[in-house]
Amino acid sequence: MTLAPLTATRVLRPVGVAGNLFAFGLDVGRSLFRRPFQLREFLQQAWFIASVTIIPTALVAIPFGAVIALQVGGLIKQFGAQSFTGSASVLAVVQQAGPIATALLIAGAGGSAIAADLGARKIREELDAMMVLGIDPIQRLVVPRVLACMLVAFFLNGLVTVVGVAGGYVFNVVLQDGTPGAYLASFTALAQLPDLWIGLVKALVFGFIAAIVACYKGMNAGGGPKGVGDAVNESVVITFLLLFVVNFVLSTIYLQIVPPKTG
């Protein structure tokens, strides 16, 4: 008899969390347009997030580009379509690897730092003190972080794309005996401009989601220092899951709307 309501609440809890997260996202969305805009906090956060993500991103992007170049290059050779090698790796890097690598780093490095920071403020009652002093923490702390995350994700995506394509080029030319001219010339054979846009849109969406989850988890941390650790952990895991789902959805929609170039 007591089991039934217990399981019901257990089963429904994730739904409640999802609902709260969504409501939080709406709150943030509304606060985006409230003045005064916290420029200083925004710049500080953007600088901070960039500083913890740029080097890991560059380091991840090189092997990403290389692996794609090797795999795609090997496959394409079997089809005898070497002339498309450059284009295929550009497509893979720009559309998928760029946003995904960006997402991993924004969530893993930027998001975890945000969740830890806000979580520590929460358990020190700083957030309560702020509200009592008549300051809305969403406007003051969350909005600048969300915008900073989106901005940095945007740039990181560009970075991954450039480094990834360059890495692919080096591997193709040096290790697979491709010709530099053919690699460059084939860029436009399969890839097209909208591919670049979808990459950037994805990066912005991923930055937004990572920041929202991190802020939500941080601001709802509870139960002392351990609670902060849990919040960081959960925020990274939830963000990863969300980002892969969203990536799938966005890619599918994109491929429906913009037909792939057939060369």
Added chain:
Amino acid sequence: MGVEIKVEDLSKSFGKQLIWGDVTLTVPAGEICVMLGPSGTGKSVFLKTLIGLLKPDKGSVVIEGTDIASCSEKELYEIRKLFGVLFQDGAMFGSMNLYDNVAFPLREHTKKSESEVRSIVMEKMDLVGLIGAEDKLPGEISGGMRKRAGLARALVLDPEIVLFDEPDSGLDPVRTSFLNQLIVDLNAQIDATFLIVTHDINTARTVPDNIGLLYHKHLAMFGPREMLLSSEEPVVRQFLNAQRVGPIGMSEEKDADELAAEADQELPPLPPIPMQLEPSNGIPRRSQREPGSWCREHGITPPPGSFEENMTMTTGG
């Protein structure tokens, strides 16, 4: 001049866990009240409900005609301007030094020039004895200093109501008595309504005009200091005098067997009621009552030795 807080039938639970229920009390304007209770009885939750950081399940908290429990977000931000709150560990903003922390409310809510801000901040820092520590970061100072800095920040907008969350926890007895003296002096100076939440019996016995006791998910008693200190009510008596004999056990309430075993045990006599702390300049506070006046008015003989100057502050028995 101080503002009254009228709490009616307030209940709060988290999920299925009731924290406290049916709390009804009035914190009189300009007076000092202490809310006493064992750790974990929801004292901090009570304070947070009073300032609208937590929503109660039912009941009302009325301040100047506005019900905190049901008013709009906008009214809430407005009414909070009446409050100064000292959080348990000071809740200083970790990224700012003490000066900027104390100046924060002024910079956010007033159009004062930097030099006016400076003079107000320095005055409050002086009041809490923190001159010279303005450039320190909250992480670099002791817990006692953080509390005093938190107090300076709470006072900077001239609040009508000041809430203190365990001002004495984690402080040594000497610092505690300095802080208690500071609280009494402050009340004399700014005439605001003070509500102090604590589990320290000495603070509760000597500082306030009124005492409330939060115990076992309800408000056991609320009233003038002398009323509670001379009360024969078992829970009140046991808690305020730190005695072992009574309904409160080590972990929870004692069970019937234990109580029966104690039934014929002689209750230790009530210890004498100590003098109330007076402002250090000797000028009585506006809400201060003459020692023993409540007992006289209600025909109660205070325990022998009460209200004697320099009596030793012994509790327990």
